[in-house]
Structure formats: C-alpha cells, structure tokens
Amino acid sequence: MQQTLAKAPVHAPAESPVPTASSAPAKGQTLAKALSIRHLDKSYALGGGRRLPVVTDFNLDLAPGEFVTLLGPSGCGKTTVLRTLAGLEDFESGEILLDSLSIARLPAHHRKIGLVFQNYALFPHMSVFENVAYSLRLRRVAEATVRSEVASALAAVGLEDYGPRMPGQLSGGQQQRVAVARALVMHPDLLLFDEPLSNLDAKLRVQVRSELRRLQRRLGTTALFVTHDQDEAMSLSDRIAVMKSGRIEQVGAPEEIYARPATLFVAQFVGKVNALPATILDEANGQVEIEMLGTRLRAPSPATGLPRDVLALLRPEAVTLGGPDSGLPGIVEDIEFLGDLTEYGIRVGDTLVTSVRSALGDAWKIREGDRVGIGFKEQTIHLLPRTEAAV
C-alpha cells in the first residue's frame, strides 16, 4: 500500500493559484481535491468482547468541488463518518484518500480538513477575528497575511465588520458564519459540516443554507455535509447519500433519490409516500403491467428484474383529486390542513391513499365523507420489491 502511495502524483503546492475553466478558485485557494472513502468499518466496544458496529463497509467518492450530503436518522453513523474523516475518531479498517493520497493515519491536526460544528464551537475567550485567525496563528503566519486572510474569510461570509466582537455578542446565524469563515481560512482540502444549521430557527436556516451553497460553489471546495433534514439535503447537494444503520442505502442526485428511491426506507425518509401493494402481470418494452388499487396500470419498468409482488410508490403530490366520476373512485376519510398544503386521506377499496395539494382559493371545497375520484400519471409510479414491506 505504501508503495503505491509513494508513487502517487505530486500535487501543486498549496499556495499556488491554479485557475480552472469553470469554477475558478479564489486567490490562494487550493485546487479542489477528490475524496474517496473505501470500505470504512467502525464499531464501539460494548464490553465483554462484544462490539457495536456503527459504520459498516462504507464506500463513497466525492469528485473535486462536489457537495455531497450524508442524510439519515440520528444514530445512523453519519456523524461518525464525518468525525472519522476529520481524524477525531479512530476506525478499524478502511482507507481514506484525498486525491489518492491516504490521510487515514494522519493525526487530526495535520489533515487540513475544515469542520463546521453543530454548536459552532467558537472559542468564547477570543474575538471573532482571533477565532478566524486561530489556524493561521498556529502556523505562525506573518501578521500582515493573517489580517488579509481573515478579512477575506470574514468578507466571504458577510461579516467584514465583526472582527472585534466576541462570539457571545453574536446571533446564532452570525456565530454559524464565523464558524464557516474559521474553516475557510485554512483553505481546507475538504470542508465538513456537522448539522451546522440545526441550531438556527426555521427561517434563518433556509436563508443560511442557500448562502452556504453559493459560497461553496464559488470557492469550489469539496464538501461533505451531514444532516437529518431532507429539505436541507435536497436543496444543498449535488448528490445525497442516504444512510441507515451504518450503511449507505442509496447515493444519487436529489431528484433521483426522491423520484426513484432504492428502498422503501429511502422513499419514506426523503418525504411522504404512498406504498401500495401491487402485482406484476406482464413486462414489455420498458414498461410493466401491474394490478393495483383494483385496477390495471402501466408503470415504468425499473432496470433490474422484480418479483411478482411489488410495492408501487406514489408521492402524494402526484395524486390528483377530481369529481367522483373521474379516475378511481374513493371516499375522503380525513383532511389535515398544513398551511401551504392540505393533506387528504382517500379510502380506495381497502387502501388509504394520501394526496396533497394547495387548497387555497378552491371553489370546490372537499369535506370528509365526500366521494372523489383520484388520478395520477403512470410515469410517476416507482416499483420496489415487496420483500421489505415491513420497514
């Protein structure tokens, strides 16, 4: 292993600006690096020789400049992966490569990886300026350079005038930006975000996340973002890796994850979904004929072969409601007003189908007990094997 690594290509010195065509990095910015995580395994000792696996055979590749999100419920191991990359946690086996150079055995303080913490972890006894300057001071960078570097990092997050303030005098959103500036000033090879938006209130979260996205695009630094919030993941990421119990369930672009989830878990984690039992009758020309909700339909055929018994996934917003004569007949069982949308539970045969839509300004007022007809485009149906219906 060491031999191959020794032969690995030598990189441009960190300080030399190497402009590229599309996303020209800012002055002094390191050329974006590719991250490759191979077969990462990590477990905690439980005592008595038993171990609890937290990350199992984890594989993920990030292209230079790519923004990838690890999405999953709490306890799925996503933060552990992040901390392992930063060098804050040990792991049993696997390899971590930055542009094909291993960083796995490098101590955390030599990794040059910027980590933005959930609680920001600003040093309370230092001013904003000193917080951002910290990594430069550790490297004994000349004072003039420190000033200009800190100034440009603060400018990048829109906090030019906040240098003299103490962290305790800042709002949550401002603290969060200081934490980002502090990570940026290192010109990190990799930017890691550990649920950095979860301590912000809902409105601010949306604003900061779009700022964050723009900033990352502009700087072109490869970034890995951890969250349990699917909206955050969808809006920020080039690709999303959905995790469950220490493993990756699916990696893909947000649209792909949403429209063609690999498992029911993924489908349910990224949004509401109708998982309706269906049976495949015939398959031809990239389409399958299925029977569901007591009727026969054509659905797009997934790439891989499916068993006869399947689940037909249908997002609620793909289900339209019409008069009792249109589509499949059903009865409105419950209505939940959510503000922007209204959610309807429709009983079709012995199945409950959920549909959402904006009910604002509707002339036709749907009430519980009303007879309606439901409809959907057949292309929106996504089929999964029914074996894991228990999830």
Next chain:
Amino acid sequence: MSAVAPAGMTERAQRRDWTLYWVYPVAAAFVLIFTAYPMIDLLMRAFTADGRLSLALLSETVADPYNRKVFWNTLILGATVAILGTVLATLYAYVIARVAIPGKRVWHFFALLPTISPPILMALALIMLYGRRGLITHDLFGLQTTGLYGFTGLVVAQLISYFPFAYLMMLNLFKGLDASLEEAASTMGANGWRVLRTVSLPLLVPGLAGSMLLMFSYSFADLGNPLLLGGDFPVLSSQIYQTIIGMYDIPKGAALAVLLLIPALMMFFAHKALSARMSFASVGAKGSSRHREVRHGGVRAAGLIFVGFITLVICLQYGTILAGAFTQLFGINYSFTTKHLVAALTKSRGALVDTLLLGLVASFISVMLGLLIAWIVARTRARGQSLLDFTANLPLAIPGTVIGLAFGLAFNGPPLILTGTAAIIVAAFVVRSLPYGIRSGVAALNQINRTLDEASTTMGATSGQTLWRILLPIVQPALLAGMIFSFTRSVTTLSAVIFVVSPHWSLVTPTILSQMDRGDVGEAAALSVIVVVMVLAVIHGVPRLLGGDWREAR
C-alpha cells in the same frame, strides 16, 4: 516513517502529538515522589522492626495504655466536634438560607472569617479571653481557672475554627434543595415545622453525615489547638509532635501517625461512599430553588439571636487578637502601642516574606499541576489515569500532621534530601492543595464542550496547543479561585509545615506557636493580624490585579 505524507506538508508537521508524553510523566513523577513515596516511607518505618517487616512496633504502641487513652481522646474530641459543629452549622445555614432576618451578608461574612485564618489563632484568642489570666474569666469574674485547658477548650476552639466549613456545605445544600418538594408538602397541609421534619430533614441526612465526617477529619488534623489548649487531654496529633520534637522517637512517632491515619482514612472513604450515594438523592426533574422565607416572628427572633450570638463569639475572638496586637500587655496593661506590630514586622519579617512567597509559588504550582492532572483525567484516555487521580487525591484523607511528618522523615535522608530547603515546604503545600486543584480543574474542564478541543485540533493544533491556547484561558477564572483557596490553605496550616520548616525557611504559623510558647502574646497576636490581613489582601487584591476577565464582555 510514514510514506503517506501529503504534498506540502513539512517534516515537522508529521510529528506526532507529544503533549501527553511529557505532561503525564511530569504529573506522575510529582505524585510518586511527593505523595506516594513519603507515605510509603512512613508506613515502612511504622511496620519495620530490626530491619524486618513487623507489627511489633505498632502492637507495642497500641498496647501502651497511655496511647490508647490518647487514641480515645482523639475519637471523643472528633465525635463531639463533629456532632456539635454539624448542629451549629445546620442551624446557622438554615437561618441564613430560610429565615427572613436582616443583615444576612454580614452574618455570612463573619461566619466565613475563620476559614481564612490559622486555627491556632482561635486558641490564642481563647487563652486571652478565658485562660488563667483571661479577660473574661479572670478580670471580669475574678476566676483563677484552668478550665479552658483540656477537652472544653479544644471543643470550643475547634468548633469556631471548623464549623464554618460545615456551614458552607449545609448552606449550599439548603439552597440546592428543590423548593417544589417543600411547596408540595405545604399544599398538602403540612405546616412549616412539619415540612422541615418530614421533607427537608430527610433530604438533608446525607449532607448532615457528610458534614460530620468533614468536621471529624478537621478535628483529627488539627495540631495548633491541641498543642496550646490540650492541657492534660492529649490527642494523637499533639502526641505525635511531642514524640518527635520532644523525645525524638521517630519509630514511635511513625507508629502513632499510622494510628491517626487509620480512622482518618476510614472517615475519608466513608465520606466518598456517601457522596456517591448523595448524587442519587438528587435524581429527578430539575425543580425550582426559590424558597419562601420563614416569616414567623418567634422563629425570626430566635434565628437572629442565634446567628448574632455566634457572630459575637467570632468577633470577640478577632477583636481580642486585634486588641492583643495593639496593647502593651493584654490582661495587665491595656495602653495602646504599635510595638508588637513593629516587632512582628521586623523580627518575623523573614517568616512573613517566606510565607507569602512560598504560599504564592505553591498555589501557582498546585493549580497548574492540578489542571494538567485534571486534563489527563477529563480529556485523555491515558492508561493509569484513575490511579494517578486517586493517589493525587489521597492527601485529602491524610491529616496534615501525618503528611508533615512523612515529609520531614522521608526527605531527611537519601535518596532525596530536601530538609532545610524551600522546596520541601512548597512540595508540602502543593501536595495538600493538589486535590482541590484537580477537582476545580476537572469541574472547569467539564464545563467546556469537547467540540472546542476538536475544533482546535481540526485547525491544526496539537493537544498541547489546545490546552495552552483554548482550555487554559477559558478556565483561568476557576484557576484563580483555586489559587486563592490553595494559598489560604497553605499559609494557615500549622500541622503540615511544623516538621519541615527550618532556620533558612520559616513560616508564620510555627512562629506564632513558638511566640505563644515563650508567652509573647502581643507579638503572636500582631503576627496573627498580619496573616489575616495578608490573606484578605490576596483574596481581594489578586483578582483585581490580574484585571478584567473575558466573561465581562458578554
């Protein structure tokens, strides 16, 4: 070694994080040399006879009826002080915490005064007031009594010296009690007394036991009061002193020290077990700690009279010392003079300067070393950290006389001779303050979120740089408080230093003792006044001197 050096990374950057590799040995070496070694040396002396391991010396010592009497005296005195002191402390704390009386800050201040003065000062004042030629016994009542000397005098002196520590403990407990529990009891129809009896007191039981054990161990450790007031009521600490200094019988002194050590260690571990249980007692949702004050007229009057009386007793002590320092000859000639003060400042200048200097040096070392050990314990997964923690904390359990004796003996011969040096005094101070340094260090570090360490690490800091640049500045206020505490503890102790002072390096408390021995009451009083002023100056001056603190900016 590593072939995985990323481009641009220097040789230096590849070095490992070595901080723990020097911090740990330094801390471990100190604890080994200055805590473990002297104690083992002392035990060896007590458990050897004719160069072989033997119980002969110890059984001989125990067999001696006089020693048995001394042993029982020690236990009886300890038990009496523990019970009376806890009663006093609990009442005082209850009145301050719960009864609506005016002037609470004043009562609180005076109750704490004895915690910052040498206990020997209490004996001095008591002798001046109630001794053979005491102001009250002789001048006021015309008595020619020696009743002060012995059990009674010791109880009174130790009560005044040590009840404030128990008071502080009980006060925190009363303030920490969940008010909603008491409110719940009163909404169910219990009156004030019933609430106290059925709800508050049962919740306080572990605290009461803790306070008793605390008072017990303070009583064991006290040397100054038994030496001056003991009379024909010898206790172990004074007996050890007499055996070593008077008879120069080192093996017997060591055996007596072991005799004192055994009950002291038992108390300590009982207290430890108890506090572990106490933490379970407070399990539950966090309730309100705002308590309604008792406004009953009779209770208020009784409370005021009680705290007023105790405060009066304390003030009388300090007033007497002050008067003694500024009168020609207390008890005979009450005309004003500054000659004692001048004498104290000139003749005992060396002792004063040494005390201040060594006290400051020791408090600084104990706080820094305490932080390093706290860091090892709280922030690393180093092997053997709990053993290090345990050993460093052991001096909490060991009476000062025993530590002092162990130091005096162990460092009086090879392999490490420190007798007569400043180092032995500083080391004795540090060993005794270190547990408090560690405790406050651990508490302070536990307040700091670990992500601060991690943030610093990801930005390129070694753990040493993180400790120095992040943790140290943040815990600095706590360190300062720890330093002041350690300083106070060092300059007021007599027992721990009496065996290690030398003509080159003298200290104030032994000087006061020898002045008392010579009957030089005026100078002893003047020196006592100076010590108290010195401690007060450090407590109030040092924080101000070091300037503002970052938390003010918030």
